[in-house]
Amino acid sequence: MQISISNIPEEGLDLRFSKGGEWFHQYVPMEDGCDFSIDKIDVRCQVKKVLENVSIKGTVEAKGMIGCSRCLEWFDFPVESDFSYVFTPAEDYKDEDEIELTCEDLDYDHYEGDLLDLGALIVEQIVLQVPIKPLCNDSCKGLCPTCGANLNREKCDHETQQGRSPFAALKNFKFNKEG
Helix, strand or coil: CEEEHHHCCCCCEEEEEEEEHHHHHHHCCCCCCCCEEEEEEEEEEEEEEECCEEEEEEEEEEEEEEECCCCCCEEEEEEEEEEEEEEEEHHHHCCCCCCCCCHHHHHEEEECCCEEECHHHHHHHHHHCCCCCCCCCCCCCCECCCCCCECCCCCCCCCCCCCCCCCHHHCCCCCCCCC
């Protein structure tokens, strides 16, 4: 989705658009081992231009599937994210070598030319919502470490092995206070 900056009216633009999973996976390819997929993306945003700066505020809603990190089963993965960015011309920053960013600077980006591509911004908002350790539910029992059975669906005859602590040898340690 590209916006021509010179064509943004004074009152701004209200944009609404939907994209499918194919569009998303052009940015984030589905490869072997990919643990999430997106089916549908809906975006609503307000675009305003103030002098050379472009302000974008909106919401991304997406539906997809993600793999549980314990039982490896796929489950529904809804995304709803609000975003707000200010785009400034890139030439304003060409003379600077390195600068340290603050938290407030993360809401700013740069554009070159007359076109502003919202695609990377939308994909970024979705990827930021992907949990580091997704769980199908908080009480997921995971897989049996011996036979690989999904313990949410079936029981197996293997004893649940308690992880042996490296401090187990200290359990019976007696401390002598004398001396």
